[in-house]
Each structure stands twice: as C-alpha cells, then as structure tokens.
Amino acid sequence: xxxxxxxxxxxxxxxxxxxxxxxxxxxxxxxxxxxxxxxxxxxxxxxxxxxxxxxxxxxxxxxxxxxxxxxxxxxxxxxxxxxxxxxxxxxxxxxxxxxxxxxxxxxxxxxxxxxxxxxxxxxxxxxxxxxxxxxxxxxxxxxxxxxxxxxxxxxxxxxxxxxxxxxxxxxxxxxxxxxxxxxxxxxxxxxxxxxxxxxxxxxxxxxxxxxxxxxxxxxxxxxxxxxxxxxxxxxxxxxxxxxxxxxxxxxxxxxxxxxxxxxxxxxxxxxxxxxxxxxxxxxxxxxxxxxxxxxxxxxxxxxxxxxxxxxxxxxxxxxxxxxxxxxxxxx
Ligand code: SF4
Ligand code: SF4
Numbered sequence: 001x002x003x004x005x006x007x008x009x010x011x012x013x014x015x016x017x018x019x020x021x022x023x024x025x026x027x028x029x030x031x032x033x034x035x036x037x038x039x040x041x042x043x044x045x046x047x048x049x050x051x052x053x054x055x056x057x058x059x060x061x062x063x064x065x066x067x068x069x070x071x072x073x074x075x076x077x078x079x080x081x082x083x084x085x086x087x088x089x090x091x092x093x094x095x096x097x098x099x100x101x102x103x104x105x106x107x108x109x110x111x112x113x114x115x116x117x118x119x120x121x122x123x124x125x126x127x128x129x130x131x132x133x134x135x136x137x138x139x140x141x142x143x144x145x146x147x148x149x150x151x152x153x154x155x156x157x158x159x160x161x162x163x164x165x166x167x168x169x170x171x172x173x174x175x176x177x178x179x180x181x182x183x184x185x186x187x188x189x190x191x192x193x194x195x196x197x198x199x200x201x202x203x204x205x206x207x208x209x210x211x212x213x214x215x216x217x218x219x220x221x222x223x224x225x226x227x228x229x230x231x232x233x234x235x236x237x238x239x240x241x242x243x244x245x246x247x248x249x250x251x252x253x254x255x256x257x258x259x260x261x262x263x264x265x266x267x268x269x270x271x272x273x274x275x276x277x278x279x280x281x282x283x284x285x286x287x288x289x290x291x292x293x294x295x296x297x298x299x300x301x302x303x304x305x306x307x308x309x310x311x312x313x314x315x316x317x318x319x320x321x322x323x324x325x326x327x328x329x330x331x
Contacts, residue, residue, distance in 0.1 A: 026050065030100070032066060033081040034074050041081075045088035051097040053082055058116050061107035065140065079120055086121040098124035104140040105130075108149040111156040114175045125176055133276050134285045150297065157305045164313045171319050179320055185299075185306045186321055188268050205274050206232065206245055220248060223275040229282030251284045259286040265296050 018025040028050040044051055055078055056062040063073025082097060089096050099117045107113065110127045117125045132141040142149065156178070163172040174182070206220035213225055216235040224230045230248070233241040252274055260266045272287040272295075279285065309317035310325070318325045 028052065030054065032074060032078055033085065034068075034077050036081040036085065038084065041085045041088045044085065045092040045094045048092070048094050050095060051085065052100050053078070053085075053097050054102070055079070055082070055099050055117060055120070056101050056104070057107050057113040061104075061113070064106050065104060083121050096122040096124055098122065098126060101125070101127045103127060103129045103142055103149075105142055106140070108142055108146050109152040110149060110177065111152050111175070114177060118175070123176070127177055131273070131276055131291075133278070134272075134288050134291075135279055146294075150301075153298065154301060157301065161305075161308060164309075164316055168313055168316060171316055174320055181302055182306055182309075182317075183321055183323070184268065185302060186317075186323065189306070190326060203270075203273065206248055210240070221275060224278070227278065227280055229280060230278065255284050255286050259292075263292070263296075265299055268299060269295055 015025055026049075027047065029044075030052040032054045054066070055075070056064075056066060059073065059075040062075040062078070066074045066078070068074060082099075085097055088094075099120065099122060101113050101117055103110065103113060108129075114125050114127050117127075129142040130138075130140060132138050137143070160172045160174060163170065203221075209221055210232065211219045211222045211225050212235060213219070216237075217225075218232040218234060218240055219225050219227065220230055220232060232244050232248070233239055252271075255277065256271050260269070260271060263269070272291060274284070276291075277285045277287065306317075309320070314325045
C-alpha cells in the first residue's frame with residue numbers, strides 16, 4: 001500500500017488511477033488541527049486518512065512554541081479538534097490519529113509527555129526531539145547527554161520492574177515508544193544470521209519516501225525541502241534523477257561505513273538521521289560523537305531492561321512485545 005503524504009489535487013482522480021493500475025493508495029497528512037471543521041473531520045474519517053497531529057506535550061510545553069500569529073497558544077484548540085476527529089474516526093472505524101510530539105529544551109521528559117498525550121483520546125503517540133543539525137543548533141534544541149531525559153527514562157524502567165516484582169501477573173503500561181524499542185532489540189537479539197558489516201537501516205529517506213513541493217521539486221524527505229543541493233529532480237521535467245539518488249546514497253553509506261563499522265551498536269542503531277548530517281552545500285558529515293554517545297547510553301539502559309525482562313519476567317516480555325519468546329533448547 002502506498003501512502004501519499006500531504007494529499008493534494010483530486011483524491012478521486014488518484015484513486016481511479018490506482019484502480020486502473022491495480023495499486024492500493026492511501027492518504028496521510030500532518031496537521032496541528034487548528035483550522036479543522038466538523039465537515040473536514042467527517043471527510044478525513046470517511047476517506048480513511050492517516051492523520052498525524054502535532055502536540056508537544058501539556059499546555060505549557062505545547063504553547064511554548066506552537067502559537068498563532070498574534071502569539072496565543074494553540075493547545076486548547078488543537079486538543080478540542082483532536083477530540084472531534086477521534087470521535088469521527090471511531091464512528092467510521094478509521095485508524096485513530098497519531099500524536100507526534102517534539103520535545104524541546106524546556107521539556108525533556110519523554111515519559112511524562114507520552115503519558116499526558118495518551119490521555120487525549122488516542123493511544124498512538126510518538127515522542128521525538130528537536131535536534132537541529134550536526135552543524136547548527138538552536139537554543140530550543142534538546143542537547144545530547146541531557147541528564148533530565150536520561151533520569152526520566154531510568155526512573156520509568158525502575159518503576160516498571162518494581163510493578164512486576166510486586167505482581168508479575170499484572171502487565172505494566174510501557175507505552176508505544178518503549179514497546180517499539182524493545183521489539184527492535186528483540187528482533188536483533190533473536191536474528192539467526194549475522195551481518196558481515198555495519199548495516200545502517202536508515203529511515204527510508206529517498207527510498208520509500210520523497211517530498212514533493214508545490215512546484216514539483218523532489219527532495220529526499222520533508223526536512224530537506226529548500227536545500228537545493230539535495231534536489232533529486234522535478235515531477236514535471238523527467239521525475240526523479242536516479243544518478244542523484246545513487247550519489248546521495250553512496251555519500252551516506254560511505255560516511256556510515258567509516259564511522260559505524262567499529263561501533264558495537266552498529267546493528268541496532270541504524271545510523272543518525274541523514275538530514276541531521278546534511279549541510280546546505282550538499283556535504284554529508286559523519287555522525288557526531290556527542291550524539292553517538294547519547295544513542296549508546298540509551299541503548300545500554302534498554303538492553304539491560306530487555307535482559308531483566310527476559311531472565312525474570314519472560315511472560316510479561318512476550319505480552320509487551322506481542323511476540324513469542326524463544327525457549328532455551330527449542331527451535
Ligand atoms: S552510535 Fe554512532 S557510530 Fe554507532 S552505529 Fe550509531 S551512528 Fe554509527
Ligand atoms: S532523513 Fe531524518 S528527518 Fe528525514 S525522514 Fe529520515 S529521520 Fe526523518
């Protein structure tokens with residue numbers, strides 16, 4: 001199934017064309033919902049849109065950056081409209097909207113952020129961080145080695161283990177982000193075949209996604225839009241230029257191969273965000289040490305947590321993962 005980001009044009013035309021070519025097409029969009037009307041919510045739910053909603057946390061965290069042109073916070077409007085949309089999605093049996101939070105320097109508690117957002121009507125929540133790029137950081141970016149964020153993560157894990165120790169039959173609520181991370185570790189730990197070299201998995205940039213501007217210019221992903229050195233073609237003048245995609249990937253893999261090959265985390269990490277490493281002039285820098293240390297510290301805690309669950313609470317781990325846990329001596 002293909003999902004078209006930021007649907008534009010006539011969706012009916014696209015769906016007819018998809019039927020002719022035997023493709024399945026879906027639509028995704030990202031919005032702060034501040035201009036949502038009841039009719040729009042009905043349309044999005046009826047047409048099965050996957051909607052990503054930007055909410056950065058509680059009112060204080062969100063309104064710190066998400067304001068109207070006159071400077072007023074948008075939290076109340078966004079949350080009210082999210083509830084309207086959730087109601088319509090439930091009526092139409094459509095996948096609930098997903099909240100995407102971006103933590104900034106004023107809010108670096110991923111656990112509290114996720115817990116708050118999951119109380120707003122949808123369990124689908126993803127928490128990321130504002131990072132700037134390897135060459136340019138802003139005051140509001142979350143710096144690497146952020147102690148508060150790490151403390152919050154450690155406290156969350158301690159609390160889950162304490163809950164399991166008190167009653168292993170009651171499954172603690174681990175949240176989506178932690179579950180996804182544990183699944184990633186589990187898949188790697190239980191993988192049968194070893195990789196021979198560093199294998200950055202990347203994010204699909206310029207491979208299973210591209211960003212298209214209103215003028216038809218193609219970029220590796222939405223974050224690259226406007227960085228002329230990374231323009232990959234134009235849909236009106238020949239489409240994607242495969243040689244530019246190849247050069248882009250060559251540069252990325254060369255960078256990763258040099259930096260990641262000696263790193264113990266190379267099979268789990270997947271490399272840093274390619275956009276984060278890219279400069280306006282087209283250069284791609286190697287992953288920076290501070291961010292790499294941060295990534296490794298986080299994974300060390302996660303691996304310890306996974307090992308504790310595997311050795312002491314395997315049934316809880318299987319339930320959290322939604323996957324069977326291999327039993328020693330059995331295939
Ligand atoms: S932590 Fe850094 S060096 Fe290690 S695999 Fe990830 S990006 Fe590469
Ligand atoms: S390059 Fe970075 S910003 Fe772009 S899709 Fe990948 S992870 Fe996201």
